Amino acid sequence: MKNYDVVIVGAGASGIGIASMLKDFGVKKMVVLERYKVGATFEKWPKEMRFITPSFTTNFWGHMDLNSVVSGTSPAYSLDTEHPTGKEYAKYLRLISRHLELPINENADVENVEYSENRFIVHIKGHKIIKSRFLIWAAGEFQYPNSNLFSSSPLLLHTSQIESWEQIQGDQIYIIGGGESGIDAAINLSRLGKKVVLLEGNKDWNSIRTTDPSVNLSPYTIDRLNEEMLNERITFFDKSQVKDIKLEDDKYRIYVRGKKSYQYQSATPPIIATGFKSSLMMVKDFFDWDKTNSYVLLNEHDESIKTPGLFLVGPQVRHENHILCFIYKFRQRFGVVCNAIGNELEMDISCLKQYRKEGLYLDDLGDCGQECPC
Numbered sequence: 001m002k003n004y005d006v007v008i009v010g011a012g013a014s015g016i017g018i019a020s021m022l023k024d025f026g027v028k029k030m031v032v033l034e035r036y037k038v039g040a041t042f043e044k045w046p047k048e049m050r051f052i053t054p055s056f057t058t059n060f061w062g063h064m065d066l067n068s069v070v071s072g073t074s075p076a077y078s079l080d081t082e083h084p085t086g087k088e089y090a091k092y093l094r095l096i097s098r099h100l101e102l103p104i105n106e107n108a109d110v111e112n113v114e115y116s117e118n119r120f121i122v123h124i125k126g127h128k129i130i131k132s133r134f135l136i137w138a139a140g141e142f143q144y145p146n147s148n149l150f151s152s153s154p155l156l157l158h159t160s161q162i163e164s165w166e167q168i169q170g171d172q173i174y175i176i177g178g179g180e181s182g183i184d185a186a187i188n189l190s191r192l193g194k195k196v197v198l199l200e201g202n203k204d205w206n207s208i209r210t211t212d213p214s215v216n217l218s219p220y221t222i223d224r225l226n227e228e229m230l231n232e233r234i235t236f237f238d239k240s241q242v243k244d245i246k247l248e249d250d251k252y253r254i255y256v257r258g259k260k261s262y263q264y265q266s267a268t269p270p271i272i273a274t275g276f277k278s279s280l281m282m283v284k285d286f287f288d289w290d291k292t293n294s295y296v297l298l299n300e301h302d303e304s305i306k307t308p309g310l311f312l313v314g315p316q317v318r319h320e321n322h323i324l325c326f327i328y329k330f331r332q333r334f335g336v337v338c339n340a341i342g343n344e345l346e347m348d349i350s351c352l353k354q355y356r357k358e359g360l361y362l363d364d365l366g367d368c369g370q371e372c373p374c
C-alpha cells in the first residue's frame with residue numbers, strides 16, 4: 001500500500017488549484033486522484049454554457065483573472081475569451097497540470113474512504129488502496145445532481161445531463177428551478193425559438209437584491225435575459241414549488257404545492273434545474289453538519305471539526321452565511337489549507353505572503369459580505 005502525505009480527490013478547479021500551491025511549497029509525497037480526466041466536470045457542461053464570471057487579463061496590473069486558480073495564470077490569456085465554455089476551461093486546467101507537472105492519476109475513481117490510526121485509507125475502483133496522512137476533498141458537486149425528486153424523475157433531464165440544448169425536442173418546454181442553471185436553460189431554449197415556462201418555488205424575483213452573486217443573478221445572465229425577453233417566449237411563475245411530476249395519459253403533469261390537482265401539463269419532459277447534492281455524501285460521516293444538514297462544519301483551516309487531517313476545498317466550503325461557491329471566492333481559501341498542512345509537514349511556507357497579495361490566501365472572512373452602497 002503506497003503511503004502519501006497528501007491525497008487530493010478530484011482534478012477540477014479546486015483540486016488543480018490546491019495541488020499547484022502544495023507543489024510550490026515543495027510537498028513531494030502527494031497525488032491527485034481523478035475518476036475521469038483533468039477538468040472532467042467542465043467537459044460535461046452543455047456546449048452552449050459559458051462562465052458567468054468574466055475573465056480578463058488583469059494579471060499585468062497585479063490582479064488575478066477572476067477565473068484563474070493558479071498564481072501567474074489567466075484563462076483570458078490562454079483561451080482568448082471573456083466567458084469561457086466548459087470545454088475551454090477544461091483546456092486551461094489541463095494546460096496548468098502539464099506545465100507544472102502535477103502528480104495526477106487519471107481514471108482513479110475513489111469509491112470509499114476509511115480512517116484509522118490518524119491515516120486515511122483510500123479505496124480506488126479496481127481494488128487499489130492507498131494511505132495518506134492528509135486528505136483534501138475536491139470532488140465538487142456537478143457530478144452529483146439533485147435529480148431524484150419526482151415520481152417521473154428517471155424520465156426527466158437534469159441540466160447537468162444535457163450535452164447541447166439542440167437535443168431538446170418540442171416547441172414548449174417547462175423548466176423547474178429559477179437559479180442560474182434554470183435561467184441559462186431558458187435563455188438557450190428561447191434562442192432556439194422554443195416557448196419556455198419556468199417554475200420557481202422560493203424566489204420572489206422582485207424582492208431579491210444583494211451584491212452576492214451566490215444569491216443574485218449575475219450581470220452576464222441579466223444582460224442575456226433582458227435581450228431574450230424581447231422575443232416574448234419566456235414566462236416565469238415564482239412561488240410555484242413543484243411537489244411532483246407524474247406521467248399520466250402521455251402528458252407530464254406538474255403538481256404545485258398548495259394545490260390538489262395538477263397545475264400545468266407538458267407534452268415534453270420538463271427540464272429539472274434543481275441544483276446539486278454533493279460528493280461529500282461519500283465521506284459524510286467524517287464531518288459534523290449544520291442543523292439543517294446543508295453544509296459541513298469546518299474549523300478556521302477548512303478542516304473537518306470531526307476528523308483531523310480531512311480538508312475541504314471548492315464550492316462546498318461554507319462558513320455560516322459566507323458561501324464560497326464561485327472560483328474567485330473559494331480559491332482564496334487555498335492558502336488557508338496549505339498553511340495548515342505546510343505547518344504540520346514543517347515546510348517553508350514563506351511564499352504565502354505573495355499568495356495573500358494575489359488573493360489566494362484569505363484567513364479572515366470578516367470583511368466579506370459587505371453590501372455596496374451603490
Ligand SMILES: Cc1cc2nc3c(=O)[nH]c(=O)nc-3n(C[C@H](O)[C@H](O)[C@H](O)COP(=O)(O)OP(=O)(O)OC[C@H]3O[C@@H](n4cnc5c(N)ncnc54)[C@H](O)[C@@H]3O)c2cc1C
Nearest residue numbers: 010012013014035041051052053110139140314315326327
Ligand atoms: C451551471 C454552473 C455554472 C457555473 N458557473 C460558474 C462561473 O461562471 N464562475 C465560477 O466561478 N463558478 C461557476 N460555477 C461553479 C464552478 O463551476 C464550480 O464551483 C467548480 O467547478 C468547482 O470546482 P471543483 O474542482 O470543486 O469541482 P469539479 O470541477 O466538479 O471537479 C471535481 C472533480 O472531481 C472528480 N471526482 C468526483 N468524484 C470523484 C471520485 N469519487 N473519485 C475521483 N474523482 C472524483 C470529478 O471527475 C471532477 O473532475 C458554476 C457551476 C455550475 C454548476
